[in-house]
Amino acid sequence: MLKSIKSFLRRIFYYLTYVLYRAVFGIEFAKAFRKNGELSYIPKEERGVWKRSMCEMVKEYWVKGHYGFRRRKIVFSFCKSHFEVIKRTEPGDKNVPIVVLCVKNDVRRVRMLVEHYRELGVTKFAIMDNGSDDGTFEWLSDQPDVDLYRCGAQYQTNVKEGWINRLISYYGFGRWYIVTDSDELAVYPGMEEMPLPELTARLENAGVKRVKAITLDTYSDKPLFEESADIRKDFRWIDSDSYKERTANAGIYRIRRFIGGPRYRLMNSGVPLDKHPLVYWEKGTVSADAHYQYPHDLINNAPCFMGVLHYKFIAADIEEYKKRASNDSTFAGNGAFYREYMNYYNEQKEKSLMYEGSVEFTSSGALNKIPVIDWRLP
DSSP: OHHHHHHHHHHHHHHHHHHHHHHHHHHHHHHHHSTTSTTTTSOHHHHHHHHHHHHHHHHHHHTTSTHHHHHHHHHHHHHHOOOEEEEOOOOOOTTSOEEEEEESSOHHHHHHHHHHHHHTTOOOEEEEEOSOOSSHHHHHHTOTTEEEEEOOSOOOHHHHHHHHHHHHHTTOSSEEEEEOOTTEEEEOTTTTTSOHHHHHHHHHHTTOOEEEEEEEEOBOSSOTTOOOSOHHHHSOEEESSOOEEEEEEETTEEEEEEEOHHHHHHHOOOOOOEEEEEEEEOTTOEEOSSSOEEOGGGSTTSOEEEEEEEOOOOGGGHHHHHHHTSTTOOSGGGGHHHHHHHHHHHHOTTOOSOOTTEEEOSSGGGGGGOTTOOOSOO
């Protein structure tokens, strides 16, 4: 009985706190939409949609628990982050996905990413540089198909989701996007013959608006953080059978999620592997998490036929991961996952991530060897 009363009072507290923040959100949106405000470029007919859907997204988390308090940062980041527009062009054909990402100091992998998606038929990238000083910004500036933005605000997991929404708001609703990180490459069955614009047209005809993918951590046959002259060639191995399904909350919904891969197999890491990289951004869609979008009731119905090759442990990462593993980390879980990675590395420096279930990813046919992927396209 006492437990039920405490739960009831907690929910009332969360709801009243949300009501207070809803008023604060209204003030921030009003300031951002005014002339010369951060969001003044958004067409008037879309402003109410962004405001309403973001507030509804936060409310879903808030009435469920403290996660709504964390996601308030998405709204504040969306409204208040100052974006410097370096280069911006018209969006083009809605069926040609715009690749959207934020990056800092990752020139080697971002070049690999741009080349990968160009090969799949992408003609536009919308990229926000978060203060790179390794040549990333300069290289992106030289690319004719990259729309480039710059923001110097401090990275934090939920703040980044606000940035993703900002990038998408420049191009609007009613089109396909690929939402990714700079160390990820989305892959799908038959991609060697079927470019992305053809795939999105097929999905639209089938009534599919989102695609689920499983993150496939790539690794070489050498120890962690070994130097590599060719990342894609050397980091060609993935796990085939170490994946498990579980459920978790997303707002008021229970969703199916994946864990597994070498981080689970060797490091006991429960980091979720499911992502929704390919999305038709309808009115009301919001990037609410690094792994999925709001509305949450659409998550479980998304077909899972894609993989996301995840180039996680290259030599250049080790010093950055040490920073992310600190107790004052701005990454998810205050860097808990990175502490797991570094603890394993410190104990197993001479070992690779290979095992008897490792398979080579040399073509999209390798997806057939992963049981949790339904490689049949809709």
